[in-house]
Amino acid sequence: MSVKIADVVLSDAARTYDKKYTYLVPRESEEILKSGHRVKVPFGPRNRRTAYVLGVRDICPQDPSGLNGLKTLDPLQEKEPLLVPDMLALLEWMKNRYICSYGDVIRCMVPGTLSEKTRAKTVRCASLALPREVVLSEISGNRIRMIQQIRLLQLLLDVPFEKVHELTRMAGVSASVLKTLEKKGYINLFPREVIRDPFDHRTIAPTFPQAPTRDQKLVLEAILPCVGSGQAREYLIHGITGSGKTEVYLQLIAKALEKGFSSIVLVPEIALTPQMTERFKARFGPMVAVMHSRLSAGERNDQWKLARDGKVKIVVGARSAVFAPLPDLGLVVIDEEHETSYKSESIPRYHATEIARERCRRRGALLVLGSATPSVETYWNALKGNLLLLKMQQRANSLDLPEVITIDMREEIKDGNKTLFSRCLIKEIQAVKQAKGQTLLFLNRRGYSSFLLCRDCGYTMRCPSCSVSMTYHLKGDRVICHYCGYTVRRPDVCPRCRGLDLHNFGTGTQRIEQEVNDLLPGFTSLRMDADTTAGRDSHEEILRRFREESIDILIGTQMIAKGHDLSGVSLVGVLAADSMLNTGEYLASERTFQLITQVAGRAGRGLVRGRVVLQAYDVDNYCIGMASRQDYESFYNQEIRMRQVLDYPPYCRIACLNIGGTNDRDVYDAAVRVAAWLKSECQTATGNISGSCSNVLGPARAPIAKIKLSYRWRIILKFHDLDRLLPTLTKLEDGKRKVTRNKDIQVSIDIHPLNMY
Template sequence: MNNIASIAISNTTRKFDKDYHYIIPDKYIGSIVPGMRVIVPFGKSNRLVEGYVLDVLESPEVSSLKEISRVIDEKPVLKENMIRLACWMKRQYICTYYDTIKCMLPPGTGVSSTKVVRLKKCEGGFKGNIKKIIDVLAECGGEMEYEELKKQVNTKTFAKYINNLKEQGCIEVHEEFTSKVKEKYVRAVYLAKPWEEVVYDIETNKIKNIKHIRILELLAENEYIPVGDIVRFVGVSAGVLDTLKKKGYLEFEDIEVTRDPAANMPYERTLPMKPTQEQQVVIDRVKSMLDSGEFNEVLLHGITGSGKTEVYLQLIGHCISMGKQAIVLVPEISLTPQMVNRFKGRFGEDVAVMHSRLSLGERYDQWRLVRDGRTKVVVGARSAVFAPFDNLGLVIIDEEHESSYKSEIVPKYHAAEIARQRCIMENAVLLYGSATPSVETYYRAKTGEIELLEMTKRANNMLLPEVKVVDMRNELNAGNRSVFSRCLQNEIRKNIDSGQQTIVFLNRRGYATFILCRNCGYVLKCPYCDVSLTYHSHEERVICHYCGFTVKNPEHCPKCKSNHIRNFGTGTQKIEEEVKKQFEGCTVIRMDLDTTTGKNSHEEILRKFRDDNINVMVGTQMIAKGHDFPNVTLVGVLAADSILNTGDYKAAERTFQLLTQVAGRAGRGTIPGRVIIQTYNTDNYSIVCACEQDYVSFYNNEILVRKNLQYPPFIHLASVILSGVNDKQVLNRALFVKNELCRHFKDNGSTAQILGPLRAPLAKIKNKYRWRIVIKCEESDKLIDVLTKVSDGYYSKSAKNSVALSVDINPVNML
């Protein structure tokens, strides 16, 4: 008889993060299974906390153990495959059980407790504050939340009085546990009599009111109708429904409704297209991998427009026919509406959507559909990799090179690493897809670690767009001070005149990148971060893009009081304004982080651009990937070399990827595309190769640089950031951490290169100074072991230390 539960406690530090054993009370034996949430007493004070059942065991010796207090769930929220994944993540990313489990559950499902004080008896004879407590409770019906009662009584010794009353048996204090998000129910009506009886009553004039008849006729065609809908359709008040209920014609019932984010998204059912020769080769090979029922990993390197999505659709169709399930990851939330349309069109209601722009209720309901086996396909952003399927057959990572697949908060996981581990555990196939694969993934393919499949032709047999590079130094020499080269100006005008669409890409939002006083040289900076403030013209404010600090745009220099202060640099807001100014009558739409804060703003902007045939779309990297607009024939890239100067070892790779991806938006219809790339650095290999759409040449150049400088994929990289409000204290702690790293690497006999501590490239964020240590190590396991010992040792010795330590293994952002 399994009478012991192994439980992970929520919200603990790593010091206390381990399996705790609790007795399963007799009433719960047989009903508690791994993956359920329970409430248990924890610590010396036996405070009630939430925990997750990791395993159920049998033990004859239970005398020293505490009992589970209550069970939260009727069915597990974690399946056994997800529990195994959580255990792997805990070690891999040096975090707690709860950190990993939070990734797997929709937000809002966490349990919060509320203390409630209830009056049991009131015999009188009390005085002072104790009488006040009794009186307040009596006035509120004998029950009140602990914190609200404390606020109303307003005494420093409140807890003492409460304990006194508890001992006398006058009150009881208990905890209630609730979640923010729950199932949604609506009040609905249905016919309480057989339709034949209703028809008879209508024909014999027993029912004479026309609105009553219309309500009953509507219900005859539908099993249930929500009260709100029927009131709106027929134009009656809810009281009319009450009247029909009293006469015995209707009954009310609360029914559960699923909050579907794609409910109002139109889609047409589609059939599989006839594959091209290259597509067929890929489909056949991956199908054979699926049929084997074993773990396989494959990179699909297909140029932009080669039809990778159709390949995905046909492979998922095969996966479903085998009785298995599939996950499709997309890098940007802005891609999801388009991808959802494609997948809904092919697979209908078998598709669930998971990404962070959904409401809490929508995310909860989509998660439950997946957990309960009511869908077969999940399409979503990074978090969708945790979709709770129990018969996974295929995971597809579209645009696998994208940095947004890496989490910037604990646990700092990469979706590709999670997907790979899931596929290993569940014998599934992992398919990476990209026109510009990451150097690390392509290296693994070229060295034979994973299989490489390629598609080198566009699916519609169209040629890749013609790319032209414009040297902006020559434009300046010719007297052109505009952000648009003369060539780009002419091509935009041609497109406007011919009714074709243009995309203008600049990877910098806002209106101006910094504010400078021309009198004293003062640059307006964020007081809490080591970055300049960005000017946003619509709000007439300057904003920090790191912490959100904002002030009105100053009219005078804060330092010298001169009025010679103005904005410099260019962002997407300014480009939007320049397009309107230079091309009279031109329609423009902008897509960046500032215009996509609303829930459905991505869909609305993309729909408007497509359906209203807007002349020009201006945007950041949101517009660079995955979108398919047949009437876009021109792409203009401004400041193509801006990323090259960020001080990141991946700068050249990111430049090549962005330029290639944004260029791929042109010429996807029947009209050939053109791309104009503006740069001051025409000779850099990343720009030259992007213009020629030549990934192999870029890779051959980049892999040599990585090998010479010892960067991934030849070593594993770790970034250790220490941050705090006292700069000197942060540096001292960083030096201590470096010494600890050196000692532990020496002890485990591994070699590592430890660089720093040096100030981080962003030396101050949110009023905290930042010092960075970079570690290069060939052995991943030994790197993780050392970082685990150093991190755990750091916090165990300095639990109240004001200097925080953050570890990121194989970071995608070195800032």
């Protein structure tokens, strides 16, 4: 006699218990249990744990007593599996690639809000309980005489049902009329499940495909024949800002739909998701779902289920939307592919592009990357032929790129201008207002000032839990640590010397806002940064007000630089353009170039050519000069030469190991042991530590030496073959307590980090 057994993994297992377990399938679940189902399993004495089924199989044991040691799954509670076949195939790959647990990966794939207790949203509805002809006969025969009842029944004559709140509103009656009709047997009242749609309250006018420009046509001709071919291919669309990449995405997705395939579109910022989703809903209507962390728990669940059940064909969202459980995936689009927000900073430390590439490889789908400023690594791979490079070098509105004026702020200071605004920028802002245009002011730092310093003794106010200076925020008169969130009221006197000469130094968006009010009275302004966008719909509300209320100036951090199509903006001011060059990371020049180019691209998207005022202190830096000319090719050529000389990606790969703990000396000792162990292991694996596998650098103090009371030391690995290094890193993860000889030490591994603080 055959017996069904299931292989399961726990959703919350520590690494020691992170493996597959075998259970008997109860008889009542044998016909319905599938791979991907969420189940409850007995694990340990009197303990029930959540697990996921990875496989179900039949066995015919010769000796049934051999099954006596197997426990039985609890009866199945859910009809459909939560992990679809695509996700099951990806699960094992991600666990090994990112050196994490099954549960870590599952938490990426299944919304945390999708608990067993989550209930569907229902609304009360009404429908006719009698045939339409009978109701008409009752009305015409004067057996129903009350006008309120007649009005309500007439509304139900030609629809299968109607929501109660809509019915009472349209009929102008109270709920008691419904109850009376129900008692008389004329209508049925019942709950009906409804989908929570974050766009339900909006009216979106439909749009239609536009005639492509010459560049758009060439790109479409290269990609369209491959949609639905079943062959995994990858493309990079290098299109300048405003070249019409989104219209290309829309037409590619239309072709995928035509061939019966679904699509995922990723955007780098939650702030961009509503704008992009509206464009896709305008073209494809109810076929579009949206996924990002600002949705309510119910909305997130419903949008995810729509995708899993195949009721939508397109998902638009931020990084986590790469796990959308769409069946028949045929196309993944990653807009602004260079953005660091596509890399997860928490376990598993995945990059959305890597996940998309693996999904497309397994499904035979197309991966389309788009950017005006591609990452150096992506562009290098495109030039090597690892993906097809397609260029769009003309703006869709036929206007030239914005004119860029570079201002040396050192000269401004010499001439006695101590404000944050050059005289040129002030004149340009005033001219734009006279022409009824709008201005964007960009500074990549929120808050009022960078730090608080005592000019009597040199004391800088630092976070007691982190080795960073605290940022002063004008609102609430407080200083805040942006790493751990520690907040305290701004002191009136120096905590060290009790002196009164305590000053705010540096610049933040709050200070820019105040200077705008001081220097430009009568100008209206809004600020868009992490402080003003904490609310659920705050991004959209700020952008709506800027568009619709003719606000003169929008001040913001990098969230205003990415992808927004603001047709009224004819001037962009970039304040302290060179401030990001001093982070000490090898990516600093690349990020500075990208951010300046992207924010400059917000200007001149309407009918008038835009202008950009670029303020900097290091105007001779090659990055600033090339960004002012928006000359990506020259920047790339300069940057790639430096990377080759210094052996940085793409000429090698990097892994960063952070060793942390509450005792600095213990952390350092542990880091030394880890480095020695790695050198020994890598030499054993390759015979040459500086060969093709790995080069161990450090330990050295992390740039931010302490965060949340944890001291941090860092080891950098440079390597060329991840497949050869992964077994060593996995061995370290499994045996880190033995290697560090200290149970209180944490070791985190980040392969190909984009932030090495």
